[in-house]
Amino acid sequence: MENLKLLIPVMATSIVDMMEKWSVMSSSGEVEIEVSEWFQNLTEDIITRTAFGSSYEDGKAVFRLQAQQMAFVTEAFQKVSIPGYRFLPTKRNINSWKLDKQIRKSLMKLIDRRVENSNSGENVHEKCPKDLLGLMIQASNSSPSSNITVNDIVEECKSFFFAGKDTTSNLLTWTTVLLAMHPQWQIQARDEVLMVCGSRDIPSKDDVVKLKTLNMVLNESLRLYPPAIATIRRSRTDVELGGYNVPRGTELLIPIIAVHHDQSIWGNDAKEFNPSRFAEGVARAAKRPVAFIPFGLGVRTCIGQNLALLQAKLALAIMLQRFSFRLAPTYQHAPTVLMLLHPQYGAPIIFQRLPHHDQGQDQDQDRNQGP
Numbered sequence: 001m002e003n004l005k006l007l008i009p010v011m012a013t014s015i016v017d018m019m020e021k022w023s024v025m026s027s028s029g030e031v032e033i034e035v036s037e038w039f040q041n042l043t044e045d046i047i048t049r050t051a052f053g054s055s056y057e058d059g060k061a062v063f064r065l066q067a068q069q070m071a072f073v074t075e076a077f078q079k080v081s082i083p084g085y086r087f088l089p090t091k092r093n094i095n096s097w098k099l100d101k102q103i104r105k106s107l108m109k110l111i112d113r114r115v116e117n118s119n120s121g122e123n124v125h126e127k128c129p130k131d132l133l134g135l136m137i138q139a140s141n142s143s144p145s146s147n148i149t150v151n152d153i154v155e156e157c158k159s160f161f162f163a164g165k166d167t168t169s170n171l172l173t174w175t176t177v178l179l180a181m182h183p184q185w186q187i188q189a190r191d192e193v194l195m196v197c198g199s200r201d202i203p204s205k206d207d208v209v210k211l212k213t214l215n216m217v218l219n220e221s222l223r224l225y226p227p228a229i230a231t232i233r234r235s236r237t238d239v240e241l242g243g244y245n246v247p248r249g250t251e252l253l254i255p256i257i258a259v260h261h262d263q264s265i266w267g268n269d270a271k272e273f274n275p276s277r278f279a280e281g282v283a284r285a286a287k288r289p290v291a292f293i294p295f296g297l298g299v300r301t302c303i304g305q306n307l308a309l310l311q312a313k314l315a316l317a318i319m320l321q322r323f324s325f326r327l328a329p330t331y332q333h334a335p336t337v338l339m340l341l342h343p344q345y346g347a348p349i350i351f352q353r354l355p356h357h358d359q360g361q362d363q364d365q366d367r368n369q370g371p
């Protein structure tokens with residue numbers, strides 16, 4: 001977590017860049033923005049910086065290829081699945097195989113270059129946030145018996161992008177939609193941000209932990225609209241579970257979204273947005289302590305959850321400092337599953353610049369320009 005917090009300035013650069021663009025777009029007062037697309041670009045940028053750090057430009061090129069690969073997967077997901085079809089040399093499959101080869105080759109090249117640099121002692125700065133690639137190269141070099149191969153590193157880089165980009169952007173999208181639908185919570189969250197870090201400062205690592213309302217809002221958003229709606233386990237032995245005999249090798253689907261909406265666990269208001277239920281912490285929010293599982297559970301729980309939450313808190317806090325927002329009249333509430341839970345018709349939101357932020361900017365400009 002400490003290493004993650006060193007990434008705050010890295011993340012803030014991408015977030016502030018996006019906010020500056022929104023400010024220009026809303027120069028006449030307000031602007032309608034389809035946030036889900038913007039958040040996808042934002043999380044892609046942040047995950048690239050986090051994974052590749054000093055190799056950002058090369059990493060970005062690889063992740064662009066992977067985004068194309070993900071588009072193929074999503075397209076295939078929408079079609080009826082015919083067993084064995086993915087092995088046939090169709091045009092789409094050939095393109096997808098070519099892309100996979102290209103991704104692997106570029107990643108191998110990038111890793112080789114970084115290994116050479118680390119061996120020659122380049123890019124070693126005290127207190128510098130370590131990127132995922134650097135950490136994995138370090139781990140693979142740490143002892144002669146280490147069995148992490150370059151192939152493992154390539155696969156980890158790919159799954160980092162696949163697992164971390166759209167999940168986090170969906171969390172940001174749903175939370176923005178919920179805050180737009182519930183202005184009283186938006187005001188409460190903004191008041192807290194302004195009290196903790198003022199109207200202009202980027203929240204520090206100490207500030208982030210003080211944003212209790214935002215934390216409750218994010219939890220409630222993850223409860224109602226968990227980006228990953230289910231996860232799977234396979235039983236390793238015959239087992240009795242809740243009175244049922246489950247034979248070895250059975251695949252069990254854990255329906256995260258159904259557990260999160262279950263009235264017998266969350267009470268009669270299970271379908272409503274009520275962040276206060278998290279006021280006493282996650283374990284006390286429901287009748288059962290493990291009812292809240294947006295990041296899965298047990299040993300295979302999501303490894304990126306702290307990164308995702310830090311990123312989401314930072315982005316929302318900076319957004320609340322600068323804008324108030326409401327749903328656009330064209331918004332249609334239609335959560336739908338396309339691998340992840342996302343808004344079927346997008347999320348158009350109207351953003352209005354806050355005067356206190358503009359005043360701060362004017363004062364800064366006055367100071368910069370001199371008398």
Ligand code: HEM
Nearest residue numbers: 163164167168171228231295296297300301302303304308
């Ligand atoms: C809001 C954001 C996110 C959500 C809702 C989410 C959700 C999940 C869920 C439900 C699982 C399955 C856990 C299980 O079966 O118990 C998972 C696994 C995983 N997630 Fe995330 N995730 C998010 C962000 C991220 C990020 C940012 C990264 C990486 C940068 C990441 C990397 C992974 C990986 C590598 C796994 C597989 C872990 C394993 O199998 O050991 N996730 N995530």
